[in-house]
Amino acid sequence: MSEHNFNAEYDVIVAGFGGAGATAARFASDAGAKVLLVDSAPSGHEGGNTRYAGQIVGAADDYSKMKEYIENLAEPFEPDEELVNAYARGLTEMPEYFKKYLDVEPFSVKKDWDNSKINLSEMLPEYPEYSGGDTYDVLLVHDGVFDAALWKILRKKVLERKDQIDVWYEAPIVHLITEHNAVIGAEIKRHGQSVRIKATRGVILTTGGFENNVQMKRDYLGYSNLAPIGSLYNKGIGIKLGTEAKARLWNMTNFESLGLQHGLEPVPEVSAQARLILSWPKLSNGSIFTVADDGTRYFNETEDNRHGHIYDHGMWRVPTNNVSPYVIFDEKQLVKIKADPIPWDKFEEQLIEAQSIDELNAKLGLQSGVLQNTVDQFNLEQETENSFDKFGRSTGTMNHFDDGKVYAFQMVQTMLNTQGGPKRNAQAEVVDFDNNPIDGLYSAGELGALHVNQYQGGMNIAECLIFGKIAGENAARHERKSLVTSDGFKTSDVDLKSDVQDREDTDLGENEYLGVSHQGMGDELRVKVHYENEKILNVEVLSQSETDGLGNKAFDKLTSDAVVKNTYNIDAVSGATVTSNAFRDAVKNALDKAKQTSNN
Ligand SMILES: Cc1cc2nc3c(=O)[nH]c(=O)nc-3n(C[C@H](O)[C@H](O)[C@H](O)COP(=O)(O)OP(=O)(O)OC[C@H]3O[C@@H](n4cnc5c(N)ncnc54)[C@H](O)[C@@H]3O)c2cc1C
Structure with a gap:
């Protein structure tokens, strides 16, 4: 196949449906682009580290102080002035961002969090000895942490735009397609086959870090035994693609951890x-x-x-x-x-x-x-x-x-996330070794994040929101230096339709009720409850996308407990609190419908 044969064309391709990718796709679409958003995870398991995160987002009330704090954290390295400016500005505008783009009143941890639940005061700021840090706050979308609440808002914003954003699951990006050093498209695995997609305006890399790539952990960190706490799908592809496009890699030796000791x-x-x-x-x-x-x-x-x-x-x-x-x-x-x-x-x-x-x-x-x-x-x-x-x-x-x-x-x-990757500038353009933008290539999120060594909690997700928006808007408006050539489109046996479709109706028998909850870690949790003569006779989980391993194990126990105890109000399974809450919520939803039916 010649390099200029493509199977389809979009204005913007976003690779990686986590916090940064969801944000980039949404803002690219709002700036008028037709977007293809791909993720290597199956439907409902996208979300990367963003889904597992504490959902804590950095914010500041004073721009100059915030700048100073970021620069202090990066000592002894010289800051990239423009990048730091854009970041500090974004952090200062974060409360407004929550209201305007996430449709929520920000919950300020500094003002309103009850530290007896989980002590977050040590994060405010995490480096109190550095000047400027007293301006720092972290925001939540509600009074709760580690429950995917922010992630679900970001995801919803994408799915609401399904006319403008096509989403492909289990569709890893494998290569960039370049022409004269410009990135003009991407090769993506779709149903096991390679498809070549043209990006008339740009490709945005938001594939997260290399937490699950043993070779990269060896090559860049020199470490052999680091256990990821977040997504198992982040395998460092963005770093490989960055090198394909001759990008400068930076902050490769830094990673964050959390836990005991x-x-x-x-x-x-x-x-x-x-x-x-x-x-x-x-x-x-x-x-x-x-x-x-x-x-x-x-x-x-x-x-x-x-x-x-x-x-x-x-x-x-x-x-x-x-x-x-x-x-x-x-x-x-x-x-x-x-x-x-x-x-x-x-x-x-x-x-x-x-x-x-x-x-x-x-x-x-x-x-x-x-x-x-x-x-x-x-x-x-x-x-x-x-x-x-x-x-x-x-x-x-x-x-x-x-x-x-x-x-x-x-x-x-443990390893929360790596920070290294292709360096970006304040416009979220990926740059080459001489710090010149690579035409048509953008990035956001933890791939090529700004943190060289010392990291302040909340800043990674803030970086997703701030640079996801910048990347999406700039890619959507990008005018190519030269026209991307193409010999036309090759037909493909592969289905190129978006995976985001309206849900099919569920078949329900007599005395069976559908229960739905959005309180889980992933996509909607759907259960079918057989309820007769005031007894729960059976609960079947129809669809769920909770944490692999943990979620499945929890459902075995939860479904049997609900039947044995004849109530939705059962104990949470240890280590799966969010999933247990969602299960209870879904069963309650089904029982409410059953009771409504019997009242009519
Ligand atoms: C347990 C935990 C708690 C954390 N808490 C916080 C917090 O409270 N606040 C904070 O600021 N930071 C926190 N962090 C860090 C933060 O979550 C991440 O840095 C941030 O969410 C990264 O977002 P992202 O969009 O860049 O990447 P991700 O959210 O990881 O998304 C990357 C996406 O790319 C996809 N992908 C990977 N390879 C491919 C491929 N080849 N093709 C297509 N798609 C691909 C993945 O499936 C994934 O969906 C935490 C991290 C963890 C693990």
Whole structure:
């Protein structure tokens, strides 16, 4: 096929239906473009990290202070002045953005959040020692976090524009099509076949980071064991495509983490996706410490992390990655741990028990005597009252290790998102090595984000909203330097229609009722409830797009509980609170219809 044969044409192609892509597609369409939005995930599972995020969005009330804070975070690097200006302006206008484009009154965490639910005060600002940070606030679309609420608004804004935006699911972008260094289209896998789509105005890359690409984690971070907490679909394609278009890559070594200690979590069992546990105090405080791969301690286990970064000689960094960090503790600490609800259901199963420190040393495959030395050192240091050990841990948080049984519990460094990718400018144009815009190529979101090392929470999603809008509008209005040539369109066996269609009616038998909820993590949750003589006889989940693995497991329990207890008002499944709420809401919706019918 010659390079100029295409299967179809759009004004703008947006690759990646997460927060940045949804925003870019929506604003490109509002600027008059016919848009193709593609995502590699199946329908309902798009949304990338945006769907799993805390839904916290950065904002500021003072432009100059915000600029100063962004520049301080990037120290010692020189800021890209124009880019920082655009970002700071966007952050300052965020409350207005919420009202005007998301149709919600912003919920200010600074003013209105109840920190006893989850403590967000440490994020306001996350780097209080840097000037300018006192202007920073984070906004929510309502009084709740980690419930995909913002994501669902962004998604809805796309689906409402289905006349202007075609959406293809399970349709990964695989290559850019270029002509004389301009990006003129994209090759996309659709139903297993390659299709070539012309973009008369531009291509916007919003494919997220490389959290799930082992080779890129090796090549760019030099790390082998990082467990993603968010989407499993972000595989770094935008970086590969950026290099195809000769883009400059930047901020490749930075990534964010979250969780216990410096962003460690228990090792996930089946999928690579780690569970986000934000608090487990007994895992840091007492006769307990964490060791690196060589069996020695390497940080203050009680220190709060800043998105996984901990203090390191004047800078905050995620510590060097260990393949198998272990939390080590004695018998009395285990008793304390078990006295509280344990937030990880595989704790007992994954616990390594030994009769002595030497035996544990052998079980962990450490060099002979190392663990004993670490324990001896810890015991020695904890004896000094009102002091700090060499990592800055208060000796008041350290208890003597007793003789007898000892335990190890393996952890893994988590990864929220990477920041690296093709560099963009203030117009959201991707630039080449000399910082010149590449004709027809735009980007937004965490792919090529602005954060070089130290990161302030809330800024990634803010970047999606701010630069998604800029990218969408600029791509839609982009005038090509030269006309994109084309030898006409090749017909394709592949269905090129949008995957966004009106829903088909559901077949319902006698005494069966459809229940619908929009409170889940993904697309609409639909259940069919068989309700007769005031009894729930059966609940069937007709369609759902909750988190892979976790959601399915939860539904088995929820459907049976609803029948056994004959109510929608059943207990949430641990680790699947949002999904459980959506299930209850959907069953309630069906029961309301049943009751309405019987009243008529
Ligand atoms: C648990 C968690 C909590 C977080 N909390 C916050 C928070 O509260 N506030 C904040 O600011 N940031 C937060 N972050 C970071 C933030 O969520 C992300 O940086 C941001 O959402 C990224 O948005 P995006 O649109 O750039 O990428 P994503 O939302 O990740 O979307 C990328 C999309 O590209 C798709 N894709 C990948 N490859 C291809 C391909 N080949 N072709 C087509 N599509 C493809 C993916 O399927 C995905 O849908 C959090 C991250 C995580 C994981």
